[in-house]
Amino acid sequence: MTSSIRKTAETIKNSPFFKGSLYFDHPLAPLTTMHVGGKAAVFVEPQDVESAAFALKTFSQEGFCPFILGGGSNLIVSDSGFSQAVLSTKRLCDISISTKDNSYTVVSAGSGAKTDDIVSLCAQKGIAGMQKFAGLPGSIGGACFMNARCYEKSISDIIESVSYLDAKDNYTLKEYSFDSKDWAYKHSPFVEGTKIIVQVKLKLALPNLDAVQRLNNEGKGYIADREQKGHFSYPSAGSVFKNNRSFGKPSGALIDECGLKGLSVGDAQIAPWHGNFIINKGKASASDIRQLIEQVQKVVGEKTGFTLEPEVIFCGN
Numbered sequence: 001m002t003s004s005i006r007k008t009a010e011t012i013k014n015s016p017f018f019k020g021s022l023y024f025d026h027p028l029a030p031l032t033t034m035h036v037g038g039k040a041a042v043f044v045e046p047q048d049v050e051s052a053a054f055a056l057k058t059f060s061q062e063g064f065c066p067f068i069l070g071g072g073s074n075l076i077v078s079d080s081g082f083s084q085a086v087l088s089t090k091r092l093c094d095i096s097i098s099t100k101d102n103s104y105t106v107v108s109a110g111s112g113a114k115t116d117d118i119v120s121l122c123a124q125k126g127i128a129g130m131q132k133f134a135g136l137p138g139s140i141g142g143a144c145f146m147n148a149r150c151y152e153k154s155i156s157d158i159i160e161s162v163s164y165l166d167a168k169d170n171y172t173l174k175e176y177s178f179d180s181k182d183w184a185y186k187h188s189p190f191v192e193g194t195k196i197i198v199q200v201k202l203k204l205a206l207p208n209l210d211a212v213q214r215l216n217n218e219g220k221g222y223i224a225d226r227e228q229k230g231h232f233s234y235p236s237a238g239s240v241f242k243n244n245r246s247f248g249k250p251s252g253a254l255i256d257e258c259g260l261k262g263l264s265v266g267d268a269q270i271a272p273w274h275g276n277f278i279i280n281k282g283k284a285s286a287s288d289i290r291q292l293i294e295q296v297q298k299v300v301g302e303k304t305g306f307t308l309e310p311e312v313i314f315c316g317n
């Protein structure tokens, strides 16, 4: 760790403008669903949006640009971790519910709120619209960044607006209003990486207490389907490659047809039951996973002519 980032981090930690936690040499593997990766030289977990903005501004004044960590469910963190700072949204997790013009519900969730917690809360209140995201790992901020898609429904289908800190404008708090032209399959207006999402407002149906049981059952059904598909049997980061209509079939089917299910590098393995999942059988490293991904891309490219594009995000040094 350079003395400069440590000094900047100490300034943040000791400032009255920062509420939250800050650690040095913090292990990241337990904070990801793939369970790989090294440490963050500095790990910041702000307690509120003001503290997040203060930390980001202070880092940026010294030339540092922290990586934003949500639920870590779409990431392959490098084995050497981050020599810079990682900012976790975990504690920005307040959820509130209101109705607008008596015509729809607005669920306002801090970006670190777990998507699945929002699903459960909505079901308890009889608010329809979130059920298909039941069991989706990670935070609502990450789901918004990735434009997560479950059972043919994208997060963009239910977004009303998003509050973010604009890195291009000294982390000023701004509001983005949904515009369909900014969104596409697994694409959001946030992927460029300069907008730090702090709150997501979701547009959902008005509450109907008669629907509680049905919504709970629907959510449970989607979770059971994921369990049955082996989503939670081993650590993973979900689908490794994006689907692409021009392939004519899901990426997982292409990988399967190329005979790659079960292929391993170290403890990283193409799930024997799902061509588009890489699982960590215990001691996989990020490097094992990267090599396996490259092998799959090579074989599929040679056999089919298609280029598989990773959906997982490689991050770190």
Ligand SMILES: Cc1cc2nc3c(=O)[nH]c(=O)nc-3n(C[C@H](O)[C@H](O)[C@H](O)COP(=O)(O)OP(=O)(O)OC[C@H]3O[C@@H](n4cnc5c(N)ncnc54)[C@H](O)[C@@H]3O)c2cc1C
Binding pocket: 033, 067, 068, 069, 070, 071, 072, 073, 074, 075, 089, 111, 112, 136, 137, 138, 139, 140, 141, 142, 143, 144, 145, 146, 147, 148, 149, 150, 151, 190, 195, 196, 197, 198, 231, 232, 236, 237, 238, 239, 313
């Ligand atoms: C078992 C399993 C099943 C899955 N199933 C699905 C599925 O059905 N559909 C699907 O779409 N995905 C799926 N995923 C992938 C993943 O869960 C989603 O993409 C999830 O929404 C990512 O959220 P996260 O908080 O974990 O993001 P992270 O993995 O923490 O981050 C992902 C990216 O978003 C950025 N980011 C996170 N939060 C913010 C923020 N507040 N502001 C700015 N940038 C931010 C990060 O910097 C990173 O670049 C699955 C993953 C697993 C492990």
